[in-house]
Amino acid sequence: MAVFAxxxxxxxxxxxxxxxxLALFLAVFYFYPIAAFLFRGVSTEEITAxxxxxxxxxxxxxxxxxxxxxxxxxxxxxxxxxxxxxxxxGRRLNSLEAxxxxxxxxxxxxxxxxxxxxxxxxxxxxxxxxPKWGEPPTWQLIHRETGTLTAxxxxxxxxxxxxxxxxxxxxxxxxxxxxxxxxxVIAVSVTLICICLGYPVAWVIANASPRASGxxxxxxxxxxxxxxxxxxxxxxIVLQGTGPLNSLLMWLGVVDAPLQxxxxxxxxxLVMVHVLxxxxxxxxxxxxxxxxxxxxxxxxNLGAPPxxxxxxxxxxxxxxxxxxxxxxxxxxxxGYYITPALVGGPSDQMVSTFxxxxxxxxxxxxxxxxxxxxxxxxxxxxxxxxxxxxxxxIKKVT
Amino acid sequence: MISSEHSSWTVLARSFAxxxxxxxxxxxxxxxPVSLTSGTLLVLPTPGYSLRWYEDVLKNPxxxxxxxNSLVIATITTSVSLVLxxxxxxxxxxxxTRARGLAIAVVSVPIVTxxxxxxxxxxxxxxxxxxxxxxxSIVIGHITxxxxxxxxxxxxxxxxxxxxxxxxxxxxxxxxxxxxxxxMLPIILPGILAGAIFAFLTSFDEIVLVLFLGSPSxxxxxxxxxxxxxxxxxxxxxxxxxxxxxxxxxxIIALEMLRRRGADRYLQxxx
Numbered sequence: 001m002a003v004f005a006x007x008x009x010x011x012x013x014x015x016x017x018x019x020x021x022l023a024l025f026l027a028v029f030y031f032y033p034i035a036a037f038l039f040r041g042v043s044t045e046e047i048t049a050x051x052x053x054x055x056x057x058x059x060x061x062x063x064x065x066x067x068x069x070x071x072x073x074x075x076x077x078x079x080x081x082x083x084x085x086x087x088x089x090g091r092r093l094n095s096l097e098a099x100x101x102x103x104x105x106x107x108x109x110x111x112x113x114x115x116x117x118x119x120x121x122x123x124x125x126x127x128x129x130x131p132k133w134g135e136p137p138t139w140q141l142i143h144r145e146t147g148t149l150t151a152x153x154x155x156x157x158x159x160x161x162x163x164x165x166x167x168x169x170x171x172x173x174x175x176x177x178x179x180x181x182x183x184x185v186i187a188v189s190v191t192l193i194c195i196c197l198g199y200p201v202a203w204v205i206a207n208a209s210p211r212a213s214g215x216x217x218x219x220x221x222x223x224x225x226x227x228x229x230x231x232x233x234x235x236x237i238v239l240q241g242t243g244p245l246n247s248l249l250m251w252l253g254v255v256d257a258p259l260q261x262x263x264x265x266x267x268x269x270l271v272m273v274h275v276l277x278x279x280x281x282x283x284x285x286x287x288x289x290x291x292x293x294x295x296x297x298x299x300x301n302l303g304a305p306p307x308x309x310x311x312x313x314x315x316x317x318x319x320x321x322x323x324x325x326x327x328x329x330x331x332x333x334x335g336y337y338i339t340p341a342l343v344g345g346p347s348d349q350m351v352s353t354f355x356x357x358x359x360x361x362x363x364x365x366x367x368x369x370x371x372x373x374x375x376x377x378x379x380x381x382x383x384x385x386x387x388x389x390x391x392x393x394i395k396k397v398t
Numbered sequence: 399m400i401s402s403e404h405s406s407w408t409v410l411a412r413s414f415a416x417x418x419x420x421x422x423x424x425x426x427x428x429x430x431p432v433s434l435t436s437g438t439l440l441v442l443p444t445p446g447y448s449l450r451w452y453e454d455v456l457k458n459p460x461x462x463x464x465x466x467n468s469l470v471i472a473t474i475t476t477s478v479s480l481v482l483x484x485x486x487x488x489x490x491x492x493x494x495t496r497a498r499g500l501a502i503a504v505v506s507v508p509i510v511t512x513x514x515x516x517x518x519x520x521x522x523x524x525x526x527x528x529x530x531x532x533x534x535s536i537v538i539g540h541i542t543x544x545x546x547x548x549x550x551x552x553x554x555x556x557x558x559x560x561x562x563x564x565x566x567x568x569x570x571x572x573x574x575x576x577x578x579x580x581x582m583l584p585i586i587l588p589g590i591l592a593g594a595i596f597a598f599l600t601s602f603d604e605i606v607l608v609l610f611l612g613s614p615s616x617x618x619x620x621x622x623x624x625x626x627x628x629x630x631x632x633x634x635x636x637x638x639x640x641x642x643x644x645x646x647x648x649x650i651i652a653l654e655m656l657r658r659r660g661a662d663r664y665l666q667x668x669x
Binding site: 014015016017018019020021022023025026029030031032033034036037038040197198200201203204205216218219220221222223225226227228229230231232233234235236237238240242243244247274277306307310328331332334335336337338341342352353355356359360365368372375376379 | 407411412414415418419421422423424425426428429432439440441442481482483485486488489490492493501504505507508510511512513514515516517518519520521522523524538539541542545549574599602603605606610620623624626627628631635636638639640642643646647649650654
């Protein structure tokens, strides 16, 4: 007992005991659900659960020609076991190949009369119900999607379609690659605009008298702490056709008719910049404050005009702050969902919107999972790159 | 840094900064007059002033119910996050530098992961546990994103905490638990309270998780605001937005007071 007490008091164990409750909570309620969700993108369980007996037999099939009659019989009994499972199977196969829903439905209807039939009769019956059951590609599709893991959804999420004759990159009708690119474009635009707008603000706050900088910080923090929904509501009022901004522009004679300022790309970027700007300014203020005031003076004393003293001496020293703030803004904006949903049009929706769509509206969790995996994977690569490549580069410059 | 001799640059930077501040504050300045309109449209200038929309919100059970749900969820989230987060922060603070870096990285994951991914994952997980659409589901979701803020805020206040005070307490015979309770916690209290404010607002303003984890019977204030903006923008939405401005301002003032108190204690401790 005494030994145990001493162990408890030992530094390492006490730390672990203090951290354990939160670590456990996050592991169970945060990291596990996300890991399980991401696994859905490569899992075949949704299909194998609907046709368990068929799955077992198909895994022994070599994939050549038609499977043995026993597989047909297994499918008949699987389809008879649960109408709901049969419906799920149809929906899932249909998302992989158009038309499969009715193929499965016909087989389900036919299988009611084939329950007690011999395997041979089962094969004939299914092929009678829909000739597709007599074609090897149909069985190859089911064979592929009932393996241990599938790459189908990860490929579909970057517009690569798997057909009978190998993989094919969708060109004209590409769906997701343009959305990933759009997400990137919006995130980069927001980040660059935030840097341009935020740098002078950080500069002024960092160099103001303590009293003035306290007030300016307050002005910066009120919008920072205000609910994103309250801010979005305000922007909808400001930017709408009859809103004050359009009234002002028309009164000034700049435009004759109200401009469309919201429910388009302009509105999305504007509101995102408004929400994310403080994330850039706050780290930058610290970076600017950390520069010894004498540096600028020294450059001036050596004859550098203010502009060149700034560009050649001071600006490089603030790069790490610009990078830190810019990186936070970029990472946060890449996952944006609420702003595009409220002030964007259909062509301004980012990847998150589609993850939500495939979860709620069109229930295809595997595709939602695959899109999430690409989004998270891309973010991880960017974080790693910034740690390995860009940060050392900035250190070299400064 | 730039003194008066470079005044033209200073003036330029200041004017630009003033415009950016206008951009940051303009939408907030619009909310107050619009919410006081006597008409039904969200236009400026308003046809006249009245408190009718404030009355409308206060008498509307939908808004009051949503406010109540949000308050309950945020209060429970804050309490649990405070306990889990403060304990974890003290544990992380005692670790070696390397372990600390790793722990902070892990704790930061919920802050930077796209909210939709977490929301969808929890939606599926909670449905499997039979928690779907309940208040518990929302609270669990909120704790995962609020507790990391507590950890980071408390760690920041521990950064300036003098480790020798713990040694002093130990040398006077205090067991570690007692030293933490009577020496450390009172000194880092401002940091813990700041973490509480962070956690409360994180939950109170949270919208993405709630959209997936909530249900028609458990709707929060942000959810009602979201529907209000999306479906029919009426002055009631601006009344609620104004209420949130008051909440945000109160939070900032409280945080500033805590920061000053924290600074005072730091100075006292290092006298």
